[in-house]
Amino acid sequence: MMTWEQLLSLKRQGDTGKRLRIEQDDTRLGFEVDYDRIIFSAPFRSLQDKTQVIPLSKTDFVHTRLTHSLEVSVVGRSIGRLVGKKIIEKYPHLKEIHGYQPNDFGAIVAAASLAHDIGNPPFGHSGEKAIGEYFSRGNGQQFKEQLSPKQWQDLVDFEGNANGFSVLTSSRPGIEGSLRLSYATLGAFMKYPKESLPKKPSTNISDKKFGFFQTDKAFFQEVAEELGLIKINTGDDLRYLRHPLAFLVEAADDICYTIIDFEDGINLGLVSEDFALEYLIKLVKDTIDANKYQALTTKEDRISYLRALAIGNLINDAVKVFLENEEAILKGEFHHALTDKSKYKAQMNDIIKLSVKNIYQSREVIEKELKGYQIINSLLDKFITAYNNQFEGKTSNYDQLLLKVLPEKHRLEKETLYERLMHICHFVSLLTDGNALLYNEMLG
Numbered sequence: 001m002m003t004w005e006q007l008l009s010l011k012r013q014g015d016t017g018k019r020l021r022i023e024q025d026d027t028r029l030g031f032e033v034d035y036d037r038i039i040f041s042a043p044f045r046s047l048q049d050k051t052q053v054i055p056l057s058k059t060d061f062v063h064t065r066l067t068h069s070l071e072v073s074v075v076g077r078s079i080g081r082l083v084g085k086k087i088i089e090k091y092p093h094l095k096e097i098h099g100y101q102p103n104d105f106g107a108i109v110a111a112a113s114l115a116h117d118i119g120n121p122p123f124g125h126s127g128e129k130a131i132g133e134y135f136s137r138g139n140g141q142q143f144k145e146q147l148s149p150k151q152w153q154d155l156v157d158f159e160g161n162a163n164g165f166s167v168l169t170s171s172r173p174g175i176e177g178s179l180r181l182s183y184a185t186l187g188a189f190m191k192y193p194k195e196s197l198p199k200k201p202s203t204n205i206s207d208k209k210f211g212f213f214q215t216d217k218a219f220f221q222e223v224a225e226e227l228g229l230i231k232i233n234t235g236d237d238l239r240y241l242r243h244p245l246a247f248l249v250e251a252a253d254d255i256c257y258t259i260i261d262f263e264d265g266i267n268l269g270l271v272s273e274d275f276a277l278e279y280l281i282k283l284v285k286d287t288i289d290a291n292k293y294q295a296l297t298t299k300e301d302r303i304s305y306l307r308a309l310a311i312g313n314l315i316n317d318a319v320k321v322f323l324e325n326e327e328a329i330l331k332g333e334f335h336h337a338l339t340d341k342s343k344y345k346a347q348m349n350d351i352i353k354l355s356v357k358n359i360y361q362s363r364e365v366i367e368k369e370l371k372g373y374q375i376i377n378s379l380l381d382k383f384i385t386a387y388n389n390q391f392e393g394k395t396s397n398y399d400q401l402l403l404k405v406l407p408e409k410h411r412l413e414k415e416t417l418y419e420r421l422m423h424i425c426h427f428v429s430l431l432t433d434g435n436a437l438l439y440n441e442m443l444g
């Protein structure tokens with residue numbers, strides 16, 4: 001059984017001793033430092049030019065990955081604080097002996113939520129698929145026989161969550177442990193605490209995808225062991241059950257993308273207001289102030305009011321589901337997303353179905369995904385060829401020029417083929433939509 005004392009570890013990569021909560025300076029609390037480090041990081045800033053849903057849109061009310069991540073962190077903080085208040089009441093020793101506060105839970109969930117998309121490639125989820133398909137169907141197929149099954153699976157199923165863990169934790173010369181976040185925040189970030197194989201070994205929510213690449217396996221295991229996550233014994237395969245607070249990060253993301261992507265679609269005219277109201281009213285009928293609503297004169301204000309109420313109701317419901325199942329979660333006996341057990345599950349599913357039909361499959365989004373496939377395939381092919389040629393001492397003039405346009409921090413030498421392939425995938429994944437377009441135009 002997991003324990004909150006372990007799960008709330010303030011330890012950071014490289015620490016030799018324990019960091020005790022009771023000794024923390026509350027004006028510079030470690031969990032809040034995590035948030036600051038993410039905010040000031042280059043990979044986080046690049047999210048301002050990465051698609052949430054609507055591609056390369058300059059419309060001011062449409063979300064990027066950056067605004068989406070900020071909103072998820074706000075929702076996550078609220079969910080975390082509400083849960084934290086009840087957990088501290090239930091286990092008073094956490095406060096009396098260890099010094100933990102309800103807001104600590106909010107700070108951890110907010111930081112992990114802020115980072116939840118930090119590893120996502122350009123062009124949305126099609127970017128992940130495009131990287132994977134370069135290896136499974138494109139010129140990358142040539143490398144399969146030279147890699148282990150798990151290394152190969154990392155590439156053909158390139159995963160934004162695993163890439164995010166790498167962004168947050170991978171060392172480079174002079175920078176040990178990247179952002180050096182607390183293990184509690186890393187635990188809450190780790191939605192899928194397993195390696196790429198075996199693929200979907202169970203219907204457990206923790207097994208749906210994978211959470212780390214082979215390059216990060218040792219440190220991932222260190223974090224999981226420090227937090228006391230429950231290990232699933234399956235021979236040489238590394239699998240754990242998720243950190244309880246990862247359920248809250250997932251709920252914050254589910255709430256935001258369900259409601260806010262829908263709001264974007266309405267504001268862009270992809271979903272009619274009358275149709276949208278019918279769906280949103282079902283989520284807010286118990287809390288709506290009819291007089292206030294009638295006084296709003298613009299579509300944007302009406303939708304904004306309903307969106308705020310809907311998010312508030314979904315937050316309270318996620319908290320309720322978590323607290324009802326808290327002991328089962330600590331024992332590793334709860335295997336669902338919180339929103340799957342929500343009393344609003346049917347209403348959320350209706351909104352998602354409408355969003356898929358009218359927004360995610362709109363011509364504009366499909367055109368973006370097609371362009372993304374083409375660009376990512378081309379960039380991977382050119383840079384992997386040049387990088388491998390350099391390692392083998394047979395670079396052409398073109399290869400040499402190409403490698404000079406790599407950002408300085410990506411001009412590192414990697415010894416193994418797997419590390420080289422992952423290094424270029426990592427470089428491409430950190431490009432913004434705009435930069436990927438620019439590189440593609442420059443390279444022809």
